[in-house]
Amino acid sequence: MSSRSILVVDNDTVIREYLATFLAARGHAVECLGSGDEAIERLASGFSPLMILLDIVPPDKDGIEVLSNFKSIDPSIPIITLSRIGQIKTVVEAMKIGASGYLTKPFEEEALELEIDNVLEKQRLKEEVKTLKQQLAYIEQGNILTSNPQMLRIIDIARHVAGTDVPVLILGESGVGKEVVASFIHEQSNRSDGPFVKVNCAALPHELLEAELFGYERGAVTSAIRDKTGKFEQADKGTMLLDEIGELSPYLQTRLLQVLQDSEISRLGSKRPVKINVRVLATTNKKLKEAVLKGEFRNDLYFRLNVIKFELPPLRERREDIPLLCNHFLEKYRDRYQSPVRQIPKELMELFLRYDWPGNVRQLENVVKRYLILPDADIISELKTANTEAVAVIPTRTVSLKEVSGHAAEVAEKEVVLRVLEDTGWNRKEAARRLMISYKALRNKLKKWQLVRQRPEVVRALGKSA
Ligand SMILES: Nc1ncnc2c1ncn2[C@@H]1O[C@H](COP(=O)(O)OP(=O)(O)OP(=O)(O)O)[C@@H](O)[C@H]1O
Ligand SMILES: [Mg+2]
Incomplete structure (x- = not known):
């Protein structure tokens, strides 16, 4: 039973006592008041009953006026009116201004029970519709579609923290929706009119990434023939998403930590610091905590980024x-x-x-x-x-252990190659380097599997295609 009480408003002591006993016996908490004025005062002070049973035709005050007052204080509280035979006009008027049900005195216990159950059921459905509407609102707002309680909770917290400037670390396996959540946070924040700049820390070699993030001054490196604004400056007054933060080199980890501490950057080849106003979000599908323990990721940077952490379930x-x-x-x-x-x-x-x-x-x-x-x-x-049920696709008639393991290995290999290609933005040279095979070997594999970076429908593999 609900802990919220049912409020009975009737000037007839006998009815009040009868209803109090009846409702209490069915597990409801009950509060009884003898006049409309007292009830109005009680509601106005913030009391929010589960429902109200209201004598609609009291001798001392206009019941319709009391009802209107209740409705203007809190329109969501359901009201069942109690009336006598011959007062149908008033009952109709009460229904028009929002009463949820009515009972005519004297009423049978079953009728009272049924009316209360009806109102509670209507309330429950209303709540359900409200929750569903909220879920739909998420879809419209942030492209996040989910009905999973854990995800809904994350979205709810994300909405709340969006308005602050604290960093958020978004963890989860590849493809779970980390970026969707990051862009939701940006959209919900008061930076939503500013830029949302995304940098994939795994896509570029270390030196290029540094230039990409911080920009450079003409002449900083031989190829720098003109000044270049870095992503941090581009993200000013907006949000910066550092994708795959776990891939950041130790040197860039240190530079990022400085940015977070001082809110300023300096371009390569420049000693002049530039103030920036950027909110940083970071994602990774690595176990970052483990990387910290292994000494691969700076502890202090981890703590800076980890002010709020979301772990998206697979x-x-x-x-x-x-x-x-x-x-x-x-x-x-x-x-x-x-x-x-x-x-x-x-x-x-x-x-x-x-x-x-x-x-x-x-x-x-x-x-x-x-x-x-x-x-x-x-x-x-x-x-x-x-x-990974690769073995099952080999017909048992022709089973040859070599063939089975060869096939299973190839399936796994293809999956890994695809992932690395995706992670490097289909940079084949970089992918070959990471896979520790020659560029030529990679090309041969792609040819054999007929893997090309094309429209997704052409990519035959079902893993991470573009
Ligand atoms: N809850 C969701 N509702 C609708 N679309 C989703 C949802 N989650 C993910 N997607 C879609 O799935 C795809 C992958 O999502 P996203 O890019 O956010 O994943 P990710 O976790 O960042 O992956 P990666 O680790 O590979 O970068 C996108 O096309 C995104 O629009
Ligand atoms: Mg992503």
């Missing part, structure tokens, strides 16, 4: 979002790809619900896109393969 831990996201992507891309698909077939949706989605929402988005373009493709077996 899609497999919020499967309730799968149908929601699926339909969202279906609606979003159907027209663009002029697809005849109207909905995801039941069998496929069931597989989606069971699948583990290592590439999270991005992978789901790509799979839906691909289904829209090629509805006849065998997505079911492809997903099974990608789900």
Whole structure:
């Protein structure tokens, strides 16, 4: 039972006592008052009952006036009117100005119980609609679609901290929506009219990244033929998203720490510091705490960035979002790809619900896109393969251990190559370096797998395509 009490307003002591006993016996907390004026005063002082049972035709005061007063103090409190036979006109008037139900004295206990249950049920539905509307509002505001309690809580906190200037660290596996949350924070903040500047710390080699972040003065390096404004300056009065912060070199970690401490930067080749007003958000899919313990990431920088930390759950831990996201992507891309698909077939949706989605929402988005373009493709077996069940796709008749392990390795290899390519913005040289293979070897692999950076539908792999 709810801890909020039911307020009974009736000048008849017998009725008051009867209702108090009746309601208390059903587990409700009850408060009784004998006059409209007392009740108005009580509500005006901030008392918020679960509902009000109001004698609509008291001898001393106009009941309709009391009701209007209640409604103007708090229109959300439901009111059930109590009247006598022959007072139907007043009851109708009361319903018009917002009473939720009515009872005619003398009433049966069942009628009273039913009326109260009806009102409580209506209240519950109203609350539910309100929550659903709030969830829809999130979609409209921030492109974040979710019905998962943990995600909703994160969004709620994100909305609250958006207005402050503290750094926010957003952690989570690849494709879970870290960037979506970061842009939501920017949109909700009072910096939303300012720029939202994104820098991927893993996409550029260390020296280029430094120039990118801080800018340079003409002549700072041989290739610097004119001044260049860095991203920090570009993000002035706005928000800067440092993507993949875990990849920052020790030297740049130190420089970033200085920026956060002093709110100023100096361009390469310049001794003149420039004041900047930037809010920093950072994301990573690395376990940053572990990197700190291993000495790879500065402890003091970690603490600076970690004022507020969001850990976004992977899609497999919020499967309730799968149908929601699926339909969202279906609606979003159907027209663009002029697809005849109207909905995801039941069998496929069931597989989606069971699948583990290592590439999270991005992978789901790509799979839906691909289904829209090629509805006849065998997505079911492809997903099974990608789900590291590679072994299962080799027919047992022809089983050869070498073949099985070779195939499994190739699936895993392809996944890794794709990820690295994506992380480097398809910079093949850099990708080869990180994969510790030659550029030529990488090119051969891409050729063999027919992997090219094209429109997503052409990329056959189901992992992280572009
Ligand atoms: N809750 C969501 N509602 C709608 N779309 C989402 C949601 N989460 C993610 N997406 C979509 O999924 C894709 C991946 O999201 P995002 O880029 O934010 O992931 P990420 O965590 O930053 O990934 P990475 O670690 O690879 O950078 C984007 O296209 C984004 O629009
Ligand atoms: Mg990202």
